[in-house]
Amino acid sequence: MPLYEFKNNDTNQDESHFFTITERKNFLLENPHITQRLASPPYGDSVRLGIRKIDNSFNDVLLKAKGAHLHSTIETK
Structure with missing residues (x-):
């Protein structure tokens, strides 16, 4: 499972979560105040x-x- 980076627009805090693609989509639908951030790979x-x-x-x-x-x-x- 990939690590996704998110930003909570209410608190301006960054979050990281391990999700499958389906879980990520559901997470974003259930939390409209959170947006996904583009993160560079750790290579x-x-x-x-x-x-x-x-x-x-x-x-x-x-x-x-x-x-x-x-x-x-x-x-x-």
Whole structure:
């Protein structure tokens, strides 16, 4: 079941609930003072977060891209 984000328009408080799609629809119908908020998924790029390093074979890809473009500013290892 996905986690949905809601805003209570009466109190301006944010709420999170686990619902099936049908349960979410029923919840919104029964609670007209609550609106669903668009929330970003909790995913992150492990390389950009510093958890995992790029392997050395990707450096070959960067070298090919740099060689194909005369004025490239791509930095390689």
